Amino acid sequence: MRRVVQFSTGNVGVHSLRAIIGRPDLELVGVHAATPAKVGRDAAELCGLGEPTGITATADINALIALRPDCVVYTALGETRPIEAIEEMSTFLRAGINVVGTSMVWLVVPRQADDWLRTPLEQACAAGGASLYVNGIDPGYSADTAVHSALSLVARARSVTVQEIFDYGNYDDYEYTGTAMGFGRTCEDDVPMAFQPGVITSLFGGLVRNLARQLDVELDDVRERYEAWYATERITCRMTTVEAGGVAAVRFAVEGVRADAPVLTVEHVNRLTPAAAPSWPYPPGGALGVHKVVVEGEPRVEVNTHLSHPTLDVTDAGCVSTAARAVNAIDWVCRAPAGLIGLEDIPPAEMIRGLMW
Known part of the structure; x- marks a missing residue:
C-alpha cells in the first residue's frame, strides 16, 4: 500500500x-x-x-x-x-x-x-x-507509447507524424489553454503566448529530438510552424465566446527535418467547433478528438486513439x-x-x- x-x-x-x-x-x-x-x-x-x-x-x-x-x-x-x-x-x-x-x-x-x-x-x-x-496523454502517450507501438510494426520507416486533433470547445480551461492559444483574438499581429517564437519548440521539440535519438536518426534541423483560423461568425462554447474575426482554431507543429523535408512531426490541430478550419484534418469517423500516429514506411501504419466516457465529455476523458x-x-x-x-x-x-x- x-x-x-x-x-x-x-x-x-x-x-x-x-x-x-x-x-x-x-x-x-x-x-x-x-x-x-x-x-x-x-x-x-x-x-x-x-x-x-x-x-x-x-x-x-x-x-x-x-x-x-x-x-x-x-x-x-x-x-x-x-x-x-x-x-x-x-x-x-x-x-x-x-x-x-x-x-x-x-x-x-x-x-x-x-x-x-x-x-x-x-x-x-x-x-x-x-x-x-x-x-x-499529449505530450506523453502520443509521442512515446503510441509511436513506439506503431514503429514496432514496420520493417522500415520513412517518416513519423504524431497528431492531436481535438475540438476544445467543451474544455473549461480558457484561463490557461484558451489564453495561451489565443482563442478569440482578432489581431493577426498579436501573437499569443504559446506561439511566440521558440515556444512551440520549447514545449514539443524535446519530443522530436527524443524520438530522433531513439531511432538513431541525425536531424539537419528542428523547426516550428503555426497558423490560425478566424471565425466567420460568432461562436459560443464552454471554452469561450469568439466573435466573428476572432481565432477559433489553431494548427501548430514541430518538425524534425532531413534534406529540407520533415521526417519527424509532432502536430496539434485544435478547434472550438467542428465548423472551424474545414480544410484542416479532422478525427476519423466524425469523432471530436483523436490522438493519431502515422508511420509512412513498409508497411504504412496508422494508430488512432479515441477516448470516451459514459458521462464525461471527450476533453474530460482526456x-x-x-x-x-x-x-x-x-x-x-x-x-x-x-x-x-x-x-x-x-x-x-x-x-x-x-x-x-
Whole structure:
C-alpha cells in the first residue's frame, strides 16, 4: 500500500484524486489546495465523490511532508510559474518523497530538458534519494507509447507524424489553454503566448529530438510552424465566446527535418467547433478528438486513439487519461533508483499493475 498526497485539484487533479481514492493499492493521506475556498474541504467533496474520506485539503506543504507519504501526485499548473513549481517539487524530493506528475511538460522527456529545469530537480532527487516522473496523454502517450507501438510494426520507416486533433470547445480551461492559444483574438499581429517564437519548440521539440535519438536518426534541423483560423461568425462554447474575426482554431507543429523535408512531426490541430478550419484534418469517423500516429514506411501504419466516457465529455476523458499516466506509475517510481525518470525507463507491464480489482 503506497501512501499518496494529491497536489492540486484542477482539471486533471480532480481525476487523479478520484483514482487514488478508488484504488485498493493506494492510500490517500493528504491533499494540497492553493485556493482558500478549497482548504479544509474533504477530498471526496473536491472530486465529486459522495462518501467522505476524512482527508481535508491544506495549503501547508510542510504539513503534507510530515505525513511521510511515499509519493506526491503533482498536477498543479506549472508552465506559467515554472520556478515556483520547481521549488514545490524539489521540496518534496529533498524530503525523500517521490513525485509523479502531469505538469511541467518539458519533463516528459527529461533527458532533453534544459539545464535551468533539469539541474535543480536532479539535485533535489539526489539529496533526498527520491525520483520524479512526468507524463500525460499529449505530450506523453502520443509521442512515446503510441509511436513506439506503431514503429514496432514496420520493417522500415520513412517518416513519423504524431497528431492531436481535438475540438476544445467543451474544455473549461480558457484561463490557461484558451489564453495561451489565443482563442478569440482578432489581431493577426498579436501573437499569443504559446506561439511566440521558440515556444512551440520549447514545449514539443524535446519530443522530436527524443524520438530522433531513439531511432538513431541525425536531424539537419528542428523547426516550428503555426497558423490560425478566424471565425466567420460568432461562436459560443464552454471554452469561450469568439466573435466573428476572432481565432477559433489553431494548427501548430514541430518538425524534425532531413534534406529540407520533415521526417519527424509532432502536430496539434485544435478547434472550438467542428465548423472551424474545414480544410484542416479532422478525427476519423466524425469523432471530436483523436490522438493519431502515422508511420509512412513498409508497411504504412496508422494508430488512432479515441477516448470516451459514459458521462464525461471527450476533453474530460482526456484529463482522466492524463491523470492515469501519472497515477499508474506510482508503485514503480517508488521502487525506482533516485533521479529523473522518462517513460522509456519504465517496463510497460508496470504501467498496468493494479488497474483491475
